[in-house]
Amino acid sequence: MLVDDDVLIDCGSGVGDLTLDEMANIRHVFLTHSHLDHVAFLPLLVDSIFERIEDPIVIHGLPATIQALREHIFNWAIWPDFAKLPVVNKPVMSYQEHMAGDICEVDGRKFEAIPMNHIVPTVGYRVESAQGKSFAFTGDTSTNDSFWQAVNCYSSLDLLLLEVAFSNEYEALSNTARHYCSNTMVEDLAKLKLNPEIYLTHHKPEESQQIIGEIKKLLPQREIKQLKNNQRFSL
Numbered sequence: 001m002l003v004d005d006d007v008l009i010d011c012g013s014g015v016g017d018l019t020l021d022e023m024a025n026i027r028h029v030f031l032t033h034s035h036l037d038h039v040a041f042l043p044l045l046v047d048s049i050f051e052r053i054e055d056p057i058v059i060h061g062l063p064a065t066i067q068a069l070r071e072h073i074f075n076w077a078i079w080p081d082f083a084k085l086p087v088v089n090k091p092v093m094s095y096q097e098h099m100a101g102d103i104c105e106v107d108g109r110k111f112e113a114i115p116m117n118h119i120v121p122t123v124g125y126r127v128e129s130a131q132g133k134s135f136a137f138t139g140d141t142s143t144n145d146s147f148w149q150a151v152n153c154y155s156s157l158d159l160l161l162l163e164v165a166f167s168n169e170y171e172a173l174s175n176t177a178r179h180y181c182s183n184t185m186v187e188d189l190a191k192l193k194l195n196p197e198i199y200l201t202h203h204k205p206e207e208s209q210q211i212i213g214e215i216k217k218l219l220p221q222r223e224i225k226q227l228k229n230n231q232r233f234s235l
């Protein structure tokens with residue numbers, strides 16, 4: 001997800017839709033967790049813009065997320081260690097660890113890391129603009145209180161991007177993998193005291209109709225849409 005033109009939240013395959021110029025504008029990447037669908041394009045991104053940038057791209061994440069990148073991706077075996085290339089004192093990327101609960105400010109925009117309940121250490125993000133507009137992105141999660149309490153601390157939320165990985169047919173699997181299915185997401189959504197626009201994400205394309213149908217039945221009064229590729233929001 002691209003915020004303005006210079007910050008990414010996660011770095012999955014969608015980053016491949018950006019032009020080289022758009023990739024070169026990215027200065028910060030906030031990672032929710034280390035799973036491949038959230039970091040897959042990071043090695044190719046830093047390699048693509050290697051010669052174009054003056055200062056390193058800052059990769060923000062939990063210590064466990066950064067450690068996983070160092071050990072399992074940028075380990076010279078899978079990909080070179082771009083935190084040391086082209087030269088150690090002027091690398092193409094640098095790591096910035098944060099803890100759940102931390103708020104990182106980037107040119108007037110606040111990125112708050114919120115602990116989630118997934119199979120590896122994971123955060124979601126609440127992002128607030130200098131004008132006070134805000135959105136939240138759950139990342140991957142299953143049932144939790146932490147996210148809902150964190151967003152309820154504020155008086156408003158304009159937009160919520162919410163994961164639902166599975167339809168109810170796969171409820172057992174969703175619990176094992178620590179994702180939401182329609183039922184568990186709807187149960188948790190009742191904890192939200194604010195009224196943002198809501199878009200669902202992270203399900204497989206062939207599951208989307210099933211999930212939207214289930215949620216319409218469970219929450220007939222609430223308009224919940226499906227996030228589409230290349231969708232833009234103005235807050």
Ligand SMILES: [Zn+2]
Binds near residue numbers: 118140
């Ligand atoms: Zn995951």
Ligand SMILES: [Zn+2]
Binds near residue numbers: 038
């Ligand atoms: Zn995922």
